Amino acid sequence: MNINWAERMSCMENPAVKAILAITQRSDVISFAGGLPSARAFPVEGLAAAFAAVLNEQGAAALQYGISEGYEPLRAWVADRAGRQGIRCTAANVLIGNGSQQIIDLIARTMLDPGDYVALENPTYLSAVQVFKGAQARFLPIPLDQEGMRVDILAEQIKKVRPKFIYVNPTFQNPTGVTMTVERRRQLAQLAAEHEIPVIEDNPYGELRYSGEPLPAVKSFPGGDWVIYAGTVSKIVAPGLRVGWAIASETIVDKLATAKQLTDVLTNSLTQRALHRFVTEQELDQHIAMIVKQYRQQRDVMLAAMEEHFPSGVTWTVPDGGMFIWVTLPATINTNDLLPVAIEEEKVAYVPGTPFHADDSGYNTMRLNFSNSTPDLIRTGVARLGALFKRHLK
Amino acid sequence: MNINWAERMSCMENPAVKAILAITQRSDVISFAGGLPSARAFPVEGLAAAFAAVLNEQGAAALQYGISEGYEPLRAWVADRAGRQGIRCTAANVLIGNGSQQIIDLIARTMLDPGDYVALENPTYLSAVQVFKGAQARFLPIPLDQEGMRVDILAEQIKKVRPKFIYVNPTFQNPTGVTMTVERRRQLAQLAAEHEIPVIEDNPYGELRYSGEPLPAVKSFPGGDWVIYAGTVSKIVAPGLRVGWAIASETIVDKLATAKQLTDVLTNSLTQRALHRFVTEQELDQHIAMIVKQYRQQRDVMLAAMEEHFPSGVTWTVPDGGMFIWVTLPATINTNDLLPVAIEEEKVAYVPGTPFHADDSGYNTMRLNFSNSTPDLIRTGVARLGALFKRHLK
Structure with a gap:
């Protein structure tokens, strides 16, 4: 064959x-x-209680199709919690996907044509590199140091070649563990807005801090409208639930929802509802x-x-x-x-x-x-x- | 913006x-x-029992990452049940996706370059048309009559223009409700093998028969190696669970798994296990x-x-x-x-x-x-x- x-x-x-x-x-x-x-x-027991409660109380509604953007109360919870990182948004700015991997993939599908450039930290998350390669993109690899991506080098590079977007993993980066400083975050958001180039702020690990003080998200700084934030429960609840999200302007959420609808219609309804139950009624913190x-x-x-x-x-x-x-x-x-x-x-x-x-x-x-x-x-x-x-x- | x-x-x-x-x-x-x-x-109660049992008995294993192909016992169940339609296969021929919509999308992503042709029934499933349009495909629309797709016209057409694959919804077709006859199924499988053109047999409704006798799948006929079968529990259990599958040669399953891994890593682990529990321990029939x-x-x-x-x-x-x-x-x-x-x-x-x-x-x-x-x-x-x-x- x-x-x-x-x-x-x-x-x-x-x-x-x-x-x-x-x-x-x-x-x-x-x-x-x-x-x-x-x-x-x-949290096996907490999730067991949440699934049981949702099936018992919501019944068939938890098993039916729903909108591609995701379960509204879960989107509202995501928006609310993002406030801790200085992001001001509502449920309308949130799209639920199957883990943040799908968010990265949906962004690649909606934005990348073959031959387009993506700027990213060098090194960065292996599967993001593979998604962008799968979209037939080319790369602007930007070095990083102990303060995160070298935004000064990025600024020089994008004068020469305009990338379709800038992908960063600024907090406890995969693979280096490095965290981008506040100053660089501010510079990155400003640079994005100035050049009108979207930034993907991929933050799967941000809630797992062992030392130092929490930092505001890149998306929280002036220019943050140009930032698409990607989050997930994979590292704070469980990866097998496959729930992640994008936080972005409504224009962007609308495009991602179009792609999501054709990709797999919606994320597991029951899981979205049980997860919402778990994060709002149990002690997530x-x-x-x-x-x-x-x-x-x-x-x-x-x-x-x-x-x-x-x-x-x-x-x-x-x-x-x-x-x-x-x-x-x-x-x-x-x-x-x-x-x-x-x-x-x-x-x-x-x-x-x-x-x-x-x-x-x-x-x-x-x-x-x-x-x-x-x-x-x-x-x-x-x-x-x-x-x-x-x-x-x- | x-x-x-x-x-x-x-x-x-x-x-x-x-x-x-x-x-x-x-x-x-x-x-x-x-x-x-x-x-x-x-089946709200049956699913509640299945989720509770899986979380209680398998615990953390049901919440961890797993392989992109899907949960092996569920794949084995799919393979076994496909035998009812005359399809001979094993778990190695099965890939689990988020509903059969994702199966269609993964096939489009792995096979279609912009400008490629797709042969399909005219009319056919609206969201499949949109997925193929999103892949920038062109179409060979083939009329259908009361016996399903006009395979004779398809045979003429593909002599002129070679499609990347043939998409059919042969059983209780969406939107027409028409079912392809046994003879046309046989001809279609033979045509596919003869020309070495894959067929996508999308069968979300096949178990919902109200009159007449069940028919063997297109994939069950000689030449069926060229057929990728897409199934789902959306219409026999619940769509909100987002579980569908492809049945195909191992070569094809391997490619679909590569795309699946980058798309969203895997389908919800807990749901795959609970669904397996439900379909094997409850009275699905x-x-x-x-x-x-x-x-x-x-x-x-x-x-x-x-x-x-x-x-x-x-x-x-x-x-x-x-x-x-x-x-x-x-x-x-x-x-x-x-x-x-x-x-x-x-x-x-x-x-x-x-x-x-x-x-x-x-x-x-x-x-x-x-x-x-x-x-x-x-x-x-x-x-x-x-x-x-x-x-x-x-």
């Missing part, structure tokens, strides 16, 4: 990533490769505090173990939140080549840095996840990585 | 359809316009028999009322199942123009036939839905339509 697939498929697929993820799944391996939240962090306490300990254990076991010449970020630490090795190490060795010899896995780079650079970097391993496994796994690095840096 | 949207957006949007659907929503109107299942047909009994009565009431109230010169299909009856009026009537009159003067709504036609023909046709109105409302609404037709045919 020989099928003539669409051209975008050759851009969308990355066999290297598939192969990487496959080998990191071995059950005898300590994996820092995934991006999974801890199953211990899921208390639940998040429990997750934060757990992940903070895991982060601290990982950082301490890295101090203890990683040889000199290896550097890493110290994230204030999120799920990832970013490691940079001396230029003599290629983490793509090292991965099979790490798995075979040390039974430990990570994600090599290259696929996070839209320009395929970063061969001497890697991402480590600390949310989905116990402190004991973290200590053991980091010690193994340290031993591996020492052998290969000799 | 002036955003430069992707080209596909100008193809995807149909303001006429939006306007039609908006005016059919008026609460004082008897609406035969929607395609909603009856809320009385939803008994539940479907209850729906069939209800809808059969509604169909019969609508057909009898049409006999009684519609003037001569008006013709309609007599469907053996599904949710729709297709009405053809004399050529002097334009159903697009008549709709506002129907709503204002008679407080009754339908969907005009034009948007179901990829070639924008069918101005004197309309679709009536009988699944979502009680027998009393059906009698009243059809009488109103009859009065309207009589006035306008004088």
